[in-house]
Amino acid sequence: xxxxxxxAAWATIAALGYAAYYxxxxxxxxxxxxxxxxxxxxxxxxxxxxxxxxxxxxxxxRRLRVGRQVWNWIHHMHHDSxxxxx
Numbered sequence: 001x002x003x004x005x006x007x008a009a010w011a012t013i014a015a016l017g018y019a020a021y022y023x024x025x026x027x028x029x030x031x032x033x034x035x036x037x038x039x040x041x042x043x044x045x046x047x048x049x050x051x052x053x054x055x056x057x058x059x060x061x062r063r064l065r066v067g068r069q070v071w072n073w074i075h076h077m078h079h080d081s082x083x084x085x086x
Contacts, residue, residue, distance in 0.1 A: 026067035034063045 033039030034057035041061040042051040053059035064072075 022067055026065050026071060030064055030068040031062040032065050034061055037061060 034041075034054060036056045037043055037054035039061040041054055041057065041059040043054055044051045054061070057063050
């Protein structure tokens, strides 16, 4: 039975599994390290002595995951369209 599935079916199953995994990760861990400062909150000069605060993450070192940003956008669109009724 399992060997008879076509490649497209396996690819679909793998994509759905990855989507479920990423959705769970966005729910449990909504934040990830900032890609610009690597979670440090500071950007260092080439010499390594001077630094400035990261503007992308506002010096926290954390950013919302893309999937969580999409989830928040959908939630706010639903909330605004229904007048705040859940």
